[in-house]
Amino acid sequence: MNTFLQIHPDDNVLVALQDIPEGTTISFNGQNIELQQSIAAKHKFLIHPVQHGDPITMYGVLVGKATKPMIPGESITTENIVHDANAFHEKDASLQWQAPDVSKWKKRSFMGYQRNDGQVGTRNYWLVIPLVFCENRNVAVIKTAFEKGLGFSPAEIYNEQVQDLVSLYKSGNLEAIHNYKAELLTETNKRHLVFPNIDGIKFLTHEGGCGGTRQDSDALCALLAGYIHHPNVAGATILSLGCQHAQVSILQTALKKLNPAFNKPVLVYEQQKSPSEFDMLSAAIKDTFLALVEANKQERQPSPLSKLVIGLECGGSDGFSGISANPAVGHTSDLLVALGGTSILSEFPELCGVEQELINRCETAATSDKFIRIMRAYESQANAVGSGFYMNPSPGNIKDGLITDAIKSAGAAKKGGTSPVTDVLDYTEYVTKPGLNLLCTPGNDVESTSAEVGSGANIVLFTTGLGTPTGNPIAPVVKLATNTKLATRMKDIIDIDTGTIISGQHSIEEMGEQILEYVIEAANGNIYTKAELLHQDDFIPWKRGVSL
Structure with a gap:
C-alpha cells in the first residue's frame, strides 16, 4: 500500500493514505520532502513552498489559499489556509464523453414493480402522510395499529427483549438479567406475515404544513406528491386537519402536474369534516386495509x-x-x-x-x-x-x-x-x-x-x-464506507467497503462494477440494506431557508 497520493498532476499537495510520522522523508517526482509534522491519514501536506495568498490546489482545482508562507512537507490546516474557489460563468466548452463498456449488462434486467405510468419500483410500499403537523399524533395511532397487526413493527425484537427482562425480574433472577444477551433480527421475511408483496407501510411525519410561509407549504405538498408518485409506492392515505396552509387541493394539483393521468389510490381524510376522531381513524384503517389487499396483488416483473x-x-x-x-x-x-x-x-x-x-x-x-x-x-x-x-x-x-x-x-x-x-x-x-x-x-x-x-x-x-x-x-439506501476501518467498526450500518481502493486491492472501476x-x-x-433492516426511515422536508 502506498503511503501518499497525488490526486491530480496539477495539485501542490499530497494526501496521506496512512499515518506518516514527523521527520519522514518522502520521495516524489525526484524531490525529497521532509515532513514538518506528523501527517494523519486523510490529511494533506505541501509539495512546493507557498507564500501568503498563494493558491492551494487539489483535484486539479483551486480549493483554498495560504494565509502564511509555508514550506514543502508542511501540513495544511484550518490555521494556515482558508477556503477559496474558482469563479464560474456561462458554458464555454462541450464535453466529449467516452461511455464505459457496458456490454456485459446489456441483456440484464431486475425484478421490479411496474407501474401504470411506466416507472418501475424496487420496493412496494403504502404511505400514510399528514398534511400538517397537527395530524402527527393521529398518524402515530394508525402506525401502532398497523405495525402490530401486520407484523411490520421494527420494535418487535426490542419488545420481546423487554418481555424477557420483565419475566426474569418477576422470577427474581437478577443475575440472568445481567447476563442477558439479545439476538439480532436479520430475516426480512419475518416482516411479511400478511401481505407478502408489500414491503411495509411507511409514515412520513413532519413539522410543516402550516405556520410558516406559503412557499414552504407549497414545497412540502410538492415533495409529498413526489413520494406518492414514486414507483416504490402503491398508494397513500392522507390525513388533513382542514384549516392549514397545505391544503388537499394543493397536493392534488402537484400530483396532476407530475402526471396528468395520475390514478394511484389516494385516500383522504379531513378531521374537521369528520363526526369524530374515532370515526376518521376507524375509516382510514379499514379503507387502508382494503387498499393493501389490492396493492398486495402486484408482483415483481423483469424490468x-x-x-x-x-x-x-x-x-x-x-x-x-x-x-x-x-x-x-x-x-x-x-x-x-x-x-x-x-x-x-x-x-x-x-x-x-x-x-x-x-x-x-x-x-x-x-x-x-x-x-x-x-x-x-x-x-x-x-x-x-x-x-x-x-x-x-x-x-x-x-x-x-x-x-x-x-x-x-x-x-x-x-x-x-x-x-x-x-x-x-x-x-x-x-x-x-x-x-x-x-x-x-x-x-x-x-x-x-x-x-x-x-x-x-x-x-x-x-x-x-x-x-x-x-x-x-x-x-433502499446503500451505505458505502470510504475506509475499511469504518466498515469494520460500524458493520451494522455499512453495506459496502470501498476502502479496498485505498489499500490497492481494487481499482475505482472494479469497485464501481x-x-x-x-x-x-x-x-x-x-x-435489504442495513438501513432498511434497522428501519432507518429518515424524512426531513427542506424549508427554503439557509441549510448548508
Whole structure:
C-alpha cells in the first residue's frame, strides 16, 4: 500500500493514505520532502513552498489559499489556509464523453414493480402522510395499529427483549438479567406475515404544513406528491386537519402536474369534516386495509436496468471520500447512464468550486443557465444571512481532512462521474430525462436524501467516511464506507467497503462494477440494506431557508 497520493498532476499537495510520522522523508517526482509534522491519514501536506495568498490546489482545482508562507512537507490546516474557489460563468466548452463498456449488462434486467405510468419500483410500499403537523399524533395511532397487526413493527425484537427482562425480574433472577444477551433480527421475511408483496407501510411525519410561509407549504405538498408518485409506492392515505396552509387541493394539483393521468389510490381524510376522531381513524384503517389487499396483488416483473434511478449522496465525509467511495459511485453512475438509466447528484453547497466543470458538462445552454441561476441564488441567500458555502464543512469533516468547502466539494462531485448533465432540477422537481441530473438540495444528509427520493430515486448510494445511519422510508439506501476501518467498526450500518481502493486491492472501476451488481440485487429485493433492516426511515422536508 502506498503511503501518499497525488490526486491530480496539477495539485501542490499530497494526501496521506496512512499515518506518516514527523521527520519522514518522502520521495516524489525526484524531490525529497521532509515532513514538518506528523501527517494523519486523510490529511494533506505541501509539495512546493507557498507564500501568503498563494493558491492551494487539489483535484486539479483551486480549493483554498495560504494565509502564511509555508514550506514543502508542511501540513495544511484550518490555521494556515482558508477556503477559496474558482469563479464560474456561462458554458464555454462541450464535453466529449467516452461511455464505459457496458456490454456485459446489456441483456440484464431486475425484478421490479411496474407501474401504470411506466416507472418501475424496487420496493412496494403504502404511505400514510399528514398534511400538517397537527395530524402527527393521529398518524402515530394508525402506525401502532398497523405495525402490530401486520407484523411490520421494527420494535418487535426490542419488545420481546423487554418481555424477557420483565419475566426474569418477576422470577427474581437478577443475575440472568445481567447476563442477558439479545439476538439480532436479520430475516426480512419475518416482516411479511400478511401481505407478502408489500414491503411495509411507511409514515412520513413532519413539522410543516402550516405556520410558516406559503412557499414552504407549497414545497412540502410538492415533495409529498413526489413520494406518492414514486414507483416504490402503491398508494397513500392522507390525513388533513382542514384549516392549514397545505391544503388537499394543493397536493392534488402537484400530483396532476407530475402526471396528468395520475390514478394511484389516494385516500383522504379531513378531521374537521369528520363526526369524530374515532370515526376518521376507524375509516382510514379499514379503507387502508382494503387498499393493501389490492396493492398486495402486484408482483415483481423483469424490468430493464434503464428503469433504475439512483440518488448519489454523501454524509459524514472524510479525506478519503473523494478518492475511494465517491469516484467508485461515480463510475457506477456512468455505467448506469450508459445503460440508459438515470442518476441524481444533489447537495449544491458541496459543488462549490467545480461549477464550471459541471456547467461545461451540461448538454444544452438552457440547462447550464438554469444551474448557474440556482447556484447563484442559493449562495446569495446564504451570504445574505451572514453565512456562506465556505461554512459547510462540519467539525467531523475538518477533523478527518476536509479543511475547506472547496476540498469537500471537489471530492463530493466525484459521485457524479464523468457523464454529460442531461437536466438540472430545482428542489421538488421530478426527473424526466435519463442521464445525470443535478438536483438543488442542501448538504444536510437527510434533507438531501429525502429530496432525491422525492425526485424519483428508487435506490440511493450513500458514501460515508465517518459513519452515519441515514436511511429513507421508501427507497433502499446503500451505505458505502470510504475506509475499511469504518466498515469494520460500524458493520451494522455499512453495506459496502470501498476502502479496498485505498489499500490497492481494487481499482475505482472494479469497485464501481461491484456496486452496480449490488444495486441490481437490492433492486431485485434479494438484498435489504442495513438501513432498511434497522428501519432507518429518515424524512426531513427542506424549508427554503439557509441549510448548508
